[in-house]
Amino acid sequence: MRYLIIYDITDDNLRLRVAETLKDYGLSHIQYSAFLGSLKRNKLNSLIVDLRRLIGDAVENV
Secondary structure (H helix, E strand, O other): OOOEEEOOOOOOOHHHHHHHHHHOOOOOEEEOOOEEHHHHHHHHHHHHHHHHHHHHHHHHOO
């Protein structure tokens, strides 16, 4: 299935880590904070876990 992922993250380091994670999953960078690509269900679930971990770690360090 194709997904469009758009985010608004003000922290530069976190935004870069999220972008790198999305690229690692094979998604294409189509705009500053937007990615597009196809993912199978298991890859999508894995991506969600990774993003939650990244965002959760960032929130805990504030």
